[in-house]
Amino acid sequence: MKDKIGKIIFDNIVTIIFVVLCLLGVVASKLPIFFITHQLLLRIARNSFLVLSLIIPVLAGMGLNFGIVVGAMAGQIALVFVTHMALQGYTLFTGVPGFFISVIICTPISILFGWITGLILNKTKGQEMITSMMLGFFANGLYQLLFLFLVGTLIPMKDPVLMISGGIGIKNVVDLNHSVRYAVDNIVKKPLPVLLFIIGILGLLLSIWLIYKLSKDQVYKKKIGNKPYTYVGISGLLIALGIYLNVSGSIFATIQVPISTYIVIVVLCIFNVLIVKTKLGQDFRTVGQNRHIAQVAGINVDKVRIISIIVSTVLAGWGQLIFLQNLGILNTYGSHEQAGMFAVAALLIGGASVSRATIGQGILGVALFHTLFIVSPQAGKNLFGNAQIGEYFRTFVAYGVIGVSLGLHAWKSLIVEKRKRSIG
């Protein structure tokens, strides 16, 4: 039993460290739980899609795709265009239709970007992570060239609101209030208990379906074990919590949650689950496990890798759209830069590694990462008497997390290796 607990702690050491950090931060910040919950629900809706776009390349053995920055750029190009059109007075380019148009514009651009990224990563097999990171920096240069110089010169565009007063280049900040702010969030916005009900009921349906399958198939039972019953428990708890919040008239019941965004995220989760069960998904896994064997078995490895990167880039583009429609402000030269780094950090905190990442880890990671983000400035102020230190702490956390968790994973694999060799 003691061994078992030790193993659980060891296997989840990264996540556990950050849970502890988060709890300490929550206490130190002295922020009301209500505020933190409210913020957190918003930020999970905002950021999850981006983080989940990282999963498929991990599956295909390409590590953490820092190249989603490129996808984010595609999203931003679409947003600048849509906002420009909205400012010209075309109401079609605002709200929900505006958002769909930006999706439509963003998709082919990110497919192209993803294809190029994939081609390059196929030339640097084994070093995908650092290559994709460098590629992001390089693409950033081209992106700046486009928006700082080409717009207004080669690309004829006149827009006093969006453009720098000289007539060349886009301004540092694009206000999305003109176009698609809250486009997705505002489709359906309901109080928190509704979200709990929906997740609870979905969970119940899933577990009922699983239990039904188990009752028919003994082999399946051995594979899955008692997981569905755990799901029933968790779903029940969520529903009970929802009812409690509603009945007790708690302040939490007043939190408005963008249900529609959550639905989009759930759809992406389902997509991620289903694609694994397809031929393409099996190819991803095969290539991820062993490129050579995949090749011998007749799988076109390069093609599969490119597809995985394209899917990831397109999802990242959409993810950035969802991110920005919620934020409301596009920081033309900054928003995309953080997208890759922060998404990777969040996924790692959730317990993922360069070779294994799941949806659950993604969501958990987003929650932990953003909790730390919410509380750290205030905690810094309370502890050190200076909010600046908290701000500093925030950036420090994001980059530190990547370093620490990659380090921890390396250390863990070392220990596992050692354990294997110890005298039994």
Added chain:
Amino acid sequence: MESKYILEMKNIKKDYFGNKVLKGINLKVEKGEIYALLGENGAGKSTLMNILFGMPVIHSTGGFEGEVCINGEKVNINSPQKAMELGIGMVHQEFMLIPGFNITENIKLNRETLKSNIFSKVLGESLKTLDTKDMEKDARVALDKLDMNIDEWARVAGLPVGYMQFIEIAREIDKLNVRVLVFDEPTAVLTESEADNLLDAMKKITDSGISIIFITHRLDEVMKVSNNITILRDGEMAATLKKEETNVMQLAELMVGRKIEGLTQKEESKEISSNQEIVLKTKNLRVGMPGEEVKGIDLEIYKGEIFGFGGLAGQGKIGIANGIMGLYPAIGEVYIENKLLKLESPIDALKNKLAFVSEDRRGVGLLLDESIDLNIAMTAMQVNDKFIYKFGFFTHKDSKGIRKHANEMIEKFDIRCTGPHQLTRRLSGGNQQKVCLARAITLEPNVLLVSEPTRGIDIGAKKLVLDVLKKLNAEFGMTIIITSSELGELRSICDRIAIITEGKLEGILRPGDSDVDFGLMMSGDYKKATRKEAN
């Protein structure tokens, strides 16, 4: 028209840039027979099989001459896919299995059963869902054919090596149209009992009408199962024989083209008396080598003898040398000439004049991407400060000395290479082993530990390696400790042989002792049997 032969390869010629590797080979494989293909490494077996498979390496180097007929019809095999369509399958020497997948997924690799769904109708074939149930059913059928009662959804990682081989085979026979199966040295990694199972399975497969081309080094296996035997030598057909017309000695002779001596016959072994000087002594040595655990060995090895460790795979014999050399965690005591050796410290072992040729040639034994000369000199530079100039705090390697020494070694061991600068990765198994030996000898050790010196190398190189060991022992009085899975080999050169069973010493035998004693010790029944007699 139905031909008598399922596969014919007629007058196959192939050259790589003017270097003729195949000089007119003819193969005729009947339906449902086991056809053995013998030959030293480099005899052209792999090239011939690459042609049969339409491997890109053949077609990117100018194709080949001659024709290939399947069922009497001439076919043009220009890609592995085409070969698969024609029903040619291959069981690879190194496992083409994905450890993280379960057995079914491995058997059905890239041939998954699919069913369509709404998305696949719009977006195409690759989005079809896997039909897990159907796949598992097929896998079950294939496994049953081989008498494997393992769960088809068990993960491959952690299965014994023997099982993996069978999963490979299951994958091939699951291919519905398969007519010819090539087994490329399938028994190289198996224990004797596993190999026997495999041979049985091969017979069963041929009963269902599939023909097998069996490539191997083990002559006794060829004699056991095959119907026809073709021997290749330097790209030529040395002979094609029926099994009934030949014997092991003749095959071995044909293969190397020179007479083999001493490999199967026992020699007079040196007389060992207990008052001889002890060079290496272990006390309750335990080694944590995964799969080869040693659980307490007490031994005394005398100066100047050739000492062998034998036993079945996985019983711990490999772990002993690795433990003494400090490559795996170990407890207990090891004395070198009455001096206590620090365990888990390879450098201490080396400084005590031990040298080791690892069984893991490509993993531990060689720096694959370095040249032959550097590989030979590396450890001596590190341990003995050989081949090194010193300038105060700085050191510089003596490239000239290293090259000169390497050239000597290349000559001495007959290492077939383009020169001392060639990367060891490009060498064949036998030549790699010779490089390993050369490196160990460069250390000028008192005791040389050699693990599986002949694993995966052809019979000619085998003889040479064993001869070198004998010579070192005779000329320099070097104590040699050999660990080997091949009992015959141990009995041909050792003075004493320790049999290791379940991590413990079962007993020590002389090479001249009876086969019965060896057999009993290997199976761990020796002590039981002798105890009964004593009672």
